[in-house]
Amino acid sequence: MINVNGEQVDQMVGKTLTDLLKVKTDMMQNVVVELNGEIIHRDQLDTKILVENDHVELISFVGGG
Amino acid sequence: MIPKFQGVDVEDFFMGMKERNVAGTTEQLQKAHVIIAGAGGLGSNIAIALTRSGVGHLTIIDFDTIEMSNLNRQQYKVSQIGLPKVTALKQNLLEFNPFIEIDTVQTEITSENIAELFADADIICEAFDNPMAKAMLLDGATKHYPNKPVVMGNGMAGLHLTNEIQTKQQLPNVYICGDGYSKGMEGLMAPRVMVCAGHEANAILRLLTNQPVLSE
Numbered sequence: 001m002i003n004v005n006g007e008q009v010d011q012m013v014g015k016t017l018t019d020l021l022k023v024k025t026d027m028m029q030n031v032v033v034e035l036n037g038e039i040i041h042r043d044q045l046d047t048k049i050l051v052e053n054d055h056v057e058l059i060s061f062v063g064g065g
Numbered sequence: 066m067i068p069k070f071q072g073v074d075v076e077d078f079f080m081g082m083k084e085r086n087v088a089g090t091t092e093q094l095q096k097a098h099v100i101i102a103g104a105g106g107l108g109s110n111i112a113i114a115l116t117r118s119g120v121g122h123l124t125i126i127d128f129d130t131i132e133m134s135n136l137n138r139q140q141y142k143v144s145q146i147g148l149p150k151v152t153a154l155k156q157n158l159l160e161f162n163p164f165i166e167i168d169t170v171q172t173e174i175t176s177e178n179i180a181e182l183f184a185d186a187d188i189i190c191e192a193f194d195n196p197m198a199k200a201m202l203l204d205g206a207t208k209h210y211p212n213k214p215v216v217m218g219n220g221m222a223g224l225h226l227t228n229e230i231q232t233k234q235q236l237p238n239v240y241i242c243g244d245g246y247s248k249g250m251e252g253l254m255a256p257r258v259m260v261c262a263g264h265e266a267n268a269i270l271r272l273l274t275n276q277p278v279l280s281e
Contacts, residue, residue, distance in 0.1 A: 027196070029196075029197040029200060029201075030196040030197055030199075030200050031200060032200050032203045032204055034235075034236065037236070038236075039203070039204070039207045039208075039236065041204055041207075041208045042176075042204055057235075059200075059203070059235060059241075060196075061196035061197075061199040061200050061203075061219050062196055062219060062220045062222075062243075062245070062246060062247065062248040062249070063194055063195060063196045063222075063248050063249040064106075064194055064220065064221055064222040064247060064248060064249030064253050064258075065103060065105050065106050065107040065108075065192055065193055065194035065218055065221070065253075065258070065261075
C-alpha cells in the first residue's frame with residue numbers, strides 16, 4: 001500500500017511515479033509530485049519506483065490568475 | 066536612485082511611507098529583490114502591494130500584451146491596451162513609488178530559461194494563469210533553487226466564497242495561496258483575484274521581515 005493525497009492505494013508498489021500519474025490524473029502537465037516530503041522533478045518520474053508505505057502528494061494546479 | 070520625482074524628494078517619500086508601514090519593516094523591505102512570474106491579475110496586484118510597501122527591487126517577467134479582456138481584473142488602463150504588460154505595469158508602479166528599482170523582462174518562462182531568470186531572487190513569486198506554467202515553475206524553481214522561497218497562487222476564479230481562499234505551506238519553502246479548485250471556466254472577477262494576490266503579497270512581506278507565514 002502507498003498513500004496518495006491521504007488515500008490508501010494498492011497495486012502501485014514496484015511501479016513508477018509516471019505509472020501512478022497515468023492512473024491518477026489525465027492532466028499530468030498540471031501536476032507536481034511530492035514523494036515523502038520532497039519534490040520529484042519531471043526528469044525523475046519515469047525512474048522513481050514506489051515502495052511500500054510511500055507517501056505521495058500530487059500538487060494539482062488549476063487555471064486563472 | 067533619482068533624488069526627486071515630480072518635485073517629491075526621496076527622503077520625504079520614505080518618511081511618509083514609514084509613518085504608516087509597520088515599524089522596522091521598511092528598511093528590511095528596501096533590501097529585498099522579489100521576482101514576479103506573470104503580470105496578469107495576480108502579478109499586477111501583487112506588484113502594486115509590494116511597490117507600495119517599499120520592496121526595493123522588483124523584477125517582473127511576462128510575455129504578453131494588454132487586451133480588453135484583461136481590464137476587468139488586471140491593473141491596467143484603457144490607454145495601455147496593446148502595450149506589453151511589463152512596460153505598462155512598470156509605468157503604473159513608478160507612479161505609486163518612483164524610488165524603487167523595477168526590472169522588466171518580456172519573455173516566456175520555460176524550463177530552459179528558469180534557472181537564469183530567477184538566479185538573483187530572494188523570493189520567487191508565481192503569478193501565472195496557466196496551470197501547466199504553474200507546475201513547470203514549481204518543478205524548475207525547486208530543482209534549481211531549493212532554498213529560495215516560492216509563493217504561488219492556485220484557484221481564485223469566479224464569485225465563490227471569499228474565505229475559501231487560504232495560504233498553505235506545501236513544503237518548507239513553498240507556499241500556495243488560493244481555493245485549490247476554481248479553474249477560471251466560471252469567469253475571473255477582480256475581487257477574488259485581488260484576495261489571492263493579497264495572500265501572496267502578505268506571505269512575501271512576512272517572509273522578508275522574518276515572520277512565519279502561518280501560525281505554528
